[in-house]
Amino acid sequence: MTLDRLVVIESGYRFNTSIRLYYSYISCMSSLKGENPSNANEGCVGPTSQDAGKASACAGCPNQSACSSGSFNSPAAIAAKEKEKTVLQNALTNVSHVILVLSGKGGVGKSTVSTQLAQSLSSRGYSVGLLDVDICGPSIPRMSGVVGQTVHQSQQGWEPVYANPNLAVMSISFLLEEGDAAVVWRGPRKNGLIKQFLTETDWGVGGLDYLIIDTPPGTSDEHISIVQYLNDARPMMTDGNGSGASGAIVVTTPEEVSMADVRKELNFCKKTSVPVLGIVENMSGLQMRVSDLSFFRDGSGSDNGDTITSNSNDCTNDVLALLKEKCPEVLSMVAATDVFPSSGGGPRGMAEKFNVPYLGKLPLDPNLLKACEEGTSFVDKYPSSPATSPLNNIVDKLILALPVEDDDGEENDAMKTD
Numbered sequence: 001m002t003l004d005r006l007v008v009i010e011s012g013y014r015f016n017t018s019i020r021l022y023y024s025y026i027s028c029m030s031s032l033k034g035e036n037p038s039n040a041n042e043g044c045v046g047p048t049s050q051d052a053g054k055a056s057a058c059a060g061c062p063n064q065s066a067c068s069s070g071s072f073n074s075p076a077a078i079a080a081k082e083k084e085k086t087v088l089q090n091a092l093t094n095v096s097h098v099i100l101v102l103s104g105k106g107g108v109g110k111s112t113v114s115t116q117l118a119q120s121l122s123s124r125g126y127s128v129g130l131l132d133v134d135i136c137g138p139s140i141p142r143m144s145g146v147v148g149q150t151v152h153q154s155q156q157g158w159e160p161v162y163a164n165p166n167l168a169v170m171s172i173s174f175l176l177e178e179g180d181a182a183v184v185w186r187g188p189r190k191n192g193l194i195k196q197f198l199t200e201t202d203w204g205v206g207g208l209d210y211l212i213i214d215t216p217p218g219t220s221d222e223h224i225s226i227v228q229y230l231n232d233a234r235p236m237m238t239d240g241n242g243s244g245a246s247g248a249i250v251v252t253t254p255e256e257v258s259m260a261d262v263r264k265e266l267n268f269c270k271k272t273s274v275p276v277l278g279i280v281e282n283m284s285g286l287q288m289r290v291s292d293l294s295f296f297r298d299g300s301g302s303d304n305g306d307t308i309t310s311n312s313n314d315c316t317n318d319v320l321a322l323l324k325e326k327c328p329e330v331l332s333m334v335a336a337t338d339v340f341p342s343s344g345g346g347p348r349g350m351a352e353k354f355n356v357p358y359l360g361k362l363p364l365d366p367n368l369l370k371a372c373e374e375g376t377s378f379v380d381k382y383p384s385s386p387a388t389s390p391l392n393n394i395v396d397k398l399i400l401a402l403p404v405e406d407d408d409g410e411e412n413d414a415m416k417t418d
């Protein structure tokens with residue numbers, strides 16, 4: 001069997017009766033620029049080049065022997081590649097905008113931003129797909145309230161799980177026998193699944209206004225693959241060097257440790273011609289209503305072994321009662337403190353330096369965390385929480401940047417209502 005159509009049936013995953021997870025190494029034969037394989041070395045001369053397999057950049061490349069043998073260039077490989085492009089194009093033809101959500105590090109709120117943007121857009125009446133390609137750490141199902149669900153297969157492909165009538169979710173979690181199972185896969189296998197998500201998910205008859213893709217942290221194989229698949233799927237959206245993705249939202253926390261990695265992410269976007277829709281500064285200070293705070297007596301000097309926040313030191317009820325009696329207006333004030341110090345102009349300065357939009361700050365807001373744990377739409381459930389208005393502003397900016405056309409072809413960037 002030739003490598004260009006190797007299909008592996010994977011057992012042990014839960015697919016309603018006949019569904020089987022398969023992947024093909026054909027993904028390795030696709031390209032970011034020209035026909036370079038997704039897993040090619042830096043400086044790849046391209047599999048169709050006369051130097052393919054022989055150039056210095058080919059040393060150690062997993063495709064070296066295929067390139068030297070000319071199999072990338074064979075009529076069968078070219079036909080397979082064309083077929084793959086057609087399948088990708090057909091699958092995403094009804095999707096107006098594809099948004100990648102990126103971050104340099106894990107834990108900075110990428111999935112939170114992906115999920116809550118999707119929830120907010122769907123609440124405003126847009127038709128939204130949320131695709132979780134963070135294959136080794138999928139948190140989207142929990143955050144969108146559909147954990148433990150399964151996908152079903154119809155004649156049209158995989159039916160995503162609906163978090164609400166306007167929000168379709170697809171994640172590897174829905175395919176696993178056990179939600180907590182560890183996914184230990186190498187790059188090509190992950191890439192194969194990502195392509196399957198893109199080609200086989202049936203996003204519904206009306207298609208999608210927005211497809212939001214939650215990616216793993218960093219810039220890995222998966223990022224290169226997804227950009228390349230989107231280029232193949234949406235060639236009309238490219239401007240020569242351009243990207244099939246409508247754009248990327250880059251999430252960072254304010255401190256230098258996170259921003260250093262985000263700069264790599266911004267350079268990745270530049271290199272792959274993915275437009276940057278903007279930077280979201282997440283966890284920018286802790287903000288809470290005074291009435292939601294807890295208060296503790298400082299018992300740190302005592303030798304009873306308790307930490308300050310142990311129950312024995314809790315005096316929240318006393319303090320709130322005192323405030324209510326003496327200065328009730330304080331209870332509705334917002335208490336704020338910086339958690340991650342920003343340096344060198346912070347994420348806003350970085351946005352200016354890279355000449356990309358700055359979408360705004362989201363404070364650390366315990367209600368945002370709660371909404372993600374509960375799998376609900378934060379802005380709907382907590383309309384007056386400190387992070388609500390900043391999140392709504394980010395959604396407004398996103399809709400302005402990527403307006404959706406009405407059925408009559410008019411741009412509709414006004415907020416939709418049901």
Ligand code: ADP
Pocket residue numbers: 103105106107108109110111112113139282283284362363364365366367368369370372373387
């Ligand atoms: P990542 O996807 O970057 O790994 P997550 O979105 O999973 O990060 O966020 C990590 C944790 O932090 C989650 O529990 C999430 O709910 C929480 N979190 C993220 N942003 C905020 C915020 N602004 N306020 C409160 N909690 C947040």
